[in-house]
Amino acid sequence: MTLIADRPGPGAARPYRFPPVVRRAVAGGQVVAAHLPGQNLAVALLLLEAGAGREPNGKEGLGGVLAKALEEGTAQRDATAYALAIEALGTELVTGLDWDSFQVSVQVPVDRLTAAVQLLAEAVRTPRLDPADVQRVRDDEATALRMDWANPGPRADAALRADLFGAQNRWGRPMYGDPESVAGLDVEDVTVFHSEWFLRPGTLVVAGDLDRIDLDALASAAFAGTGGGPADRGGPIEVSLHTERRIILVDRPGSVQSTLRLGHPSPHRAHPDHVPMTLAGTVLGGAFTSRLNHLIREVRGYTYGIRGEFASSRRFGRFAVSSGVQTAVTAPALIEAVGEITRTQAGGVTEDELAVARAWRAGQLSVELQSPRAIASALTTLVVHDLPDDYHARLREALLAADVREVSEAAATHLHPEALTLVIEGDAAVIRDELQAANLGALLPWPPLPR
Amino acid sequence: MPDSGYPWPIETSRLDNGLRVVVSEDRTAPAVAVNLWYDVGSRHEPAGQTGFAHLFEHLMFEGSVNVAKTEHMKLIQGSGGSLNATTNPDRTNYFETVPAEHLELALWLEADRMGGLVPALTQETLDNQREVVKNERRQRYENVPYGDALLRLLPLLYPPGHPYHHSTIGSMADLNAADLATFQAFHETYYVPNNAVLTVVGDAPAAEVFALADKYFGALPARDDIPPAPDGRSVPATGQPAVQTVTADVPAPRVYVAHRGHPFGSPGYDVLTVLATVLGSGRGSRLYQRLADGERIAQPDLVGAYGVDLAHAPAPLIATATARPGVSAERLAEGLAEVVDELATVPVTAAELDRAKALLSTAWWRQMSTVDGRADTLGRYATQFGDPARAGDRLPAWLAVTAEQIAEVAAEVLGAADRVTLTYVPEETA
Numbered sequence: 001m002t003l004i005a006d007r008p009g010p011g012a013a014r015p016y017r018f019p020p021v022v023r024r025a026v027a028g029g030q031v032v033a034a035h036l037p038g039q040n041l042a043v044a045l046l047l048l049e050a051g052a053g054r055e056p057n058g059k060e061g062l063g064g065v066l067a068k069a070l071e072e073g074t075a076q077r078d079a080t081a082y083a084l085a086i087e088a089l090g091t092e093l094v095t096g097l098d099w100d101s102f103q104v105s106v107q108v109p110v111d112r113l114t115a116a117v118q119l120l121a122e123a124v125r126t127p128r129l130d131p132a133d134v135q136r137v138r139d140d141e142a143t144a145l146r147m148d149w150a151n152p153g154p155r156a157d158a159a160l161r162a163d164l165f166g167a168q169n170r171w172g173r174p175m176y177g178d179p180e181s182v183a184g185l186d187v188e189d190v191t192v193f194h195s196e197w198f199l200r201p202g203t204l205v206v207a208g209d210l211d212r213i214d215l216d217a218l219a220s221a222a223f224a225g226t227g228g229g230p231a232d233r234g235g236p237i238e239v240s241l242h243t244e245r246r247i248i249l250v251d252r253p254g255s256v257q258s259t260l261r262l263g264h265p266s267p268h269r270a271h272p273d274h275v276p277m278t279l280a281g282t283v284l285g286g287a288f289t290s291r292l293n294h295l296i297r298e299v300r301g302y303t304y305g306i307r308g309e310f311a312s313s314r315r316f317g318r319f320a321v322s323s324g325v326q327t328a329v330t331a332p333a334l335i336e337a338v339g340e341i342t343r344t345q346a347g348g349v350t351e352d353e354l355a356v357a358r359a360w361r362a363g364q365l366s367v368e369l370q371s372p373r374a375i376a377s378a379l380t381t382l383v384v385h386d387l388p389d390d391y392h393a394r395l396r397e398a399l400l401a402a403d404v405r406e407v408s409e410a411a412a413t414h415l416h417p418e419a420l421t422l423v424i425e426g427d428a429a430v431i432r433d434e435l436q437a438a439n440l441g442a443l444l445p446w447p448p449l450p451r
Numbered sequence: 452m453p454d455s456g457y458p459w460p461i462e463t464s465r466l467d468n469g470l471r472v473v474v475s476e477d478r479t480a481p482a483v484a485v486n487l488w489y490d491v492g493s494r495h496e497p498a499g500q501t502g503f504a505h506l507f508e509h510l511m512f513e514g515s516v517n518v519a520k521t522e523h524m525k526l527i528q529g530s531g532g533s534l535n536a537t538t539n540p541d542r543t544n545y546f547e548t549v550p551a552e553h554l555e556l557a558l559w560l561e562a563d564r565m566g567g568l569v570p571a572l573t574q575e576t577l578d579n580q581r582e583v584v585k586n587e588r589r590q591r592y593e594n595v596p597y598g599d600a601l602l603r604l605l606p607l608l609y610p611p612g613h614p615y616h617h618s619t620i621g622s623m624a625d626l627n628a629a630d631l632a633t634f635q636a637f638h639e640t641y642y643v644p645n646n647a648v649l650t651v652v653g654d655a656p657a658a659e660v661f662a663l664a665d666k667y668f669g670a671l672p673a674r675d676d677i678p679p680a681p682d683g684r685s686v687p688a689t690g691q692p693a694v695q696t697v698t699a700d701v702p703a704p705r706v707y708v709a710h711r712g713h714p715f716g717s718p719g720y721d722v723l724t725v726l727a728t729v730l731g732s733g734r735g736s737r738l739y740q741r742l743a744d745g746e747r748i749a750q751p752d753l754v755g756a757y758g759v760d761l762a763h764a765p766a767p768l769i770a771t772a773t774a775r776p777g778v779s780a781e782r783l784a785e786g787l788a789e790v791v792d793e794l795a796t797v798p799v800t801a802a803e804l805d806r807a808k809a810l811l812s813t814a815w816w817r818q819m820s821t822v823d824g825r826a827d828t829l830g831r832y833a834t835q836f837g838d839p840a841r842a843g844d845r846l847p848a849w850l851a852v853t854a855e856q857i858a859e860v861a862a863e864v865l866g867a868a869d870r871v872t873l874t875y876v877p878e879e880t881a
Contacts, residue, residue, distance in 0.1 A: 002566055002670035002671050002672065003516055003517060003562065003563055003566050003567045003670075003671075004517075004559065004562070004666070004667060005516075005517050007517070007526075007556065007559060008555040008556055008559050009556075010530070010552040010553050010555075010556070011551075011552040011553075011554070011555065012552060013550070013552045014481030014550070014551050014552065014654065015481070016481070017481070037479075038479065039820065040816045040819075040820075041813065041816040041817060041820050068751075071734065079734075079744065080735070080740065080744070083733065083734035083735040083739075083740075084735045084802060084806060087733045087734070087735040087806045087809065087810060088735075088802070088805055088806045088809055089809060090809035090810055090812050090813035091810075091813060092733050092734070092810075107813060107817065108813060109812060109813065109816060136747075140750065140751055140752075140775075143703075143750055143775065143776060144750060144752050144753075146702055147596075147702050147703060147750070147753070147773070150596050150701070150702035151595050151596065152594055152595065254700070255594060256589045256593050256594050257586070257589045257590060257593075257594045287528050288524045288528065289521065289524050289525045289528050289529075294521065297583055298520075298521055298579065298583075299579070301578070301579045301580075301581075301582030301583055301586070302582070302586070303583070303586050303590075304583055304584075304586040304587040304589075304590045304591075324586070324589070324590045324594065325586070326582075326585075326586055326589065355529060356525055356528055356529035359528075359529050359530060359531045360528040360529060360530075360531055360532075362531055363530060363531010363532055363549070363550050364531065364533070366480060366481055366482050366531070366550055367482050367531060367532060367533050367548045367549065367550065368533060369480075370480055370482065370820065370821040370822065371817065371820040371821050372820060373817070373820075
């Protein structure tokens with residue numbers, strides 16, 4: 001035999017280290033930086049308290065339109081000159097939005113970082129916001145969302161979110177808005193949102209070789225001309241569970257797959273069960289080796305992949321499973337998925353499964369935290385959730401220490417198979433009858449009937 | 452200008468059975484990337500077996516002599532690692548990044564599936580993964596608007612029999628016809644040490660890696676009659692533009708313009724890389740400035756141009772735009788063709804060139820910022836050009852490209868007579 005049959009054990013473990021974190025208050029704002037010695041590339045990211053959660057009801061998508069409008073010219077130069085100036089440094093302006101924050105960042109070779117941050121600040125703090133440009137950007141964004149919504153997924157996501165959180169609430173509507181809400185925005189919505197939320201200093205996150213970076217100069221540029229105090233973040237939102245499982249069918253005529261989105265509300269990010277919940281979610285659906293993917297993909301062959309996990313923001317969270325399955329096996333796939341969630345809630349996890357889940361989650365804290373972009377993202381977690389510098393090291397220890405009892409308890413407490421909303425985006429004419437016959441829950445009318 | 456785009460050490464070795472081993476030590480993070488490039492891809496597939504190289508890639512995760520079905524994933528994830536594999540026309544790569552103390556496990560797993568896959572391969576596994584791949588095809592190509600664009604472009608760019616004529620995902624009919632014996636033979640033919648490059652980057656010294664490679668892979672037999680893929684280096688120009696219009700369930704008209712350029716790794720491809728960036732990357736690009744901002748006929752987020760970095764034949768260069776509401780496919784196609792045509796006639800300015808080179812520099816260093824990014828790059832250069840150190844040449848070569856070279860190459864390969872145009876038109880306006 002030419003192969004070695006014995007599986008080797010691990011060598012000596014290297015100590016875990018997250019890069020040293022530097023925090024500084026400069027020019028009215030906060031700087032949070034990580035030192036990456038020898039790294040040629042650097043990332044600077046301005047984090048503002050201007051997430052989708054700040055958008056008024058009916059104005060969903062405002063942040064996305066403003067993000068694009070920032071690049072339509074500044075007090076100093078027009079849109080083309082701005083694009084050429086920032087791209088000549090080797091970066092584009094990258095904007096991002098989640099429920100808690102708005103972020104805008106640059107990624108450049110380290111010697112160009114100061115110039116790039118100056119241009120970033122120019123766009124964020126002094127955009128031209130010419131009404132004609134804002135209207136055009138709004139129309140383009142509405143078109144872009146229509147394009148996106150032609151793909152399977154966004155409509156199912158919206159249906160699930162509305163059913164879990166209520167479409168009358170901002171957090172019950174799509175994070176990026178929908179084509180109609182964006183089309184309905186006007187210029188004043190955008191300029192008011194900017195003056196309200198984009199002129200506060202915020203936090204500048206930096207990841208790079210700090211020996212070659214002048215943090216004070218970056219901060220002076222990022223915070224120049226800003227004012228206004230910290231904004232009230234609001235407390236966790238109480239969301240009640242449905243009393244019975246229900247099905248929503250979103251029609252996609254001719255679809256060769258059914259897009260599945262299964263979910264229910266779950267705790268917010270600061271909940272004390274965060275670590276055991278994460279691990280329970282990992283065993284159930286968070287990794288390739290998880291129960292759902294093993295059964296639905298590796299045993300049944302129904303799908304290219306299925307994932308499920310708990311996700312949370314400051315004020316709310318949700319457990320959700322997503323997949324695309326061949327149309328002909330829609331009902332069997334749903335029955336198996338609900339069955340696996342039910343089994344996990346009732347029976348908990350095994351030590352064998354948990355060993356993989358905790359090692360994987362812990363290992364990812366070094367394997368996936370290498371690039372300046374990834375480190376900057378880890379720093380934003382510290383800022384958004386008020387976590388200490390050694391958070392990642394502590395998280396690693398907490399993951400490795402979690403035992404079967406507490407993870408099984410988290411599964412029992414925070415999984416609610418009987419309260420799931422099952423959204424299926426697929427060919428209704430083909431799958432409606434078998435969904436009704438599957439006995440998984442009542443089929444709700446969709447879109448909802450007017451009250 | 453940097454002398455090299457790869458300022459880390461590179462050490463290489465070759466085992467007696469022909470396995471090339473590349474090591475680049477970097478102790479910055481306690482992680483190590485293991486990457487295997489097998490010099491086999493969809494270009495090796497004969498007619499009737501399209502999609503087989505990729506389906507085979509799936510089978511490599513389903514167990515081998517000493518590794519039970521699904522255990523590969525479990526062992527890597529259970530060590531804290533990330534893993535995946537990809538197949539393209541040129542090659543198949545397998546990779547995992549693990550905390551450094553699990554290097555030996557990763558090498559053992561890779562050796563076991565290089566040397567011991569066939570005895571573990573069952574009909575049940577093949578049938579299961581065939582269904583998974585068919586669902587991958589549905590999810591990525593069939594169930595999304597424009598998802599089949601590349602499937603349509605390749606046969607328009609390359610004639611029947613050319614190794615790039617068919618897509619890597621393959622046809623449903625061929626996938627349905629796949630039989631076990633074919634895959635057993637596929638492994639015995641191509642998954643041999645002298646057809647692979649093993650690259651290890653990160654927290655591991657070269658001497659240790661060489662010793663472990665020899666321990667786990669050293670006894671695997673070489674094969675000296677690996678059949679080459681059909682030669683596709685020379686693709687005769689047809690002198691006739693190829694035009695295809697598809698009426699489909701898409702939300703807006705979209706146009707793709709494609710040309711056969713130069714093979715990846717050649718000086719011409721470097722010029723085309725810079726050209727594509729001038730043409731289609733960022734808001735300062737010509738496509739954005741002319742079609743999205745200037746004439747405002749294209750949606751701003753959906754203009755772009757890129758090369759497909761294939762090394763064994765003139766590689767595709769693709770430019771695309773999607774119509775703003777009220778703009779016809781014809782109007783958009785004219786506008787797109789005009790901007791592409793001007794690459795040969797309107798000289799690229801110093802500002803355009805500097806912008807493109809700055810964006811490419813960042814893209815290069817981003818790829819180099821992780822051990823897995825570096826490992827894949829070194830594996831590529833060792834496999835396709837015989838020397839991993841040639842990776843260091845790429846960035847300096849991009850930075851040396853001139854405006855004159857761009858105009859020359861544009862005139863050479865982007866001519867309208869040798870152009871492929873693929874247009875999607877929404878059903879309701881057809």
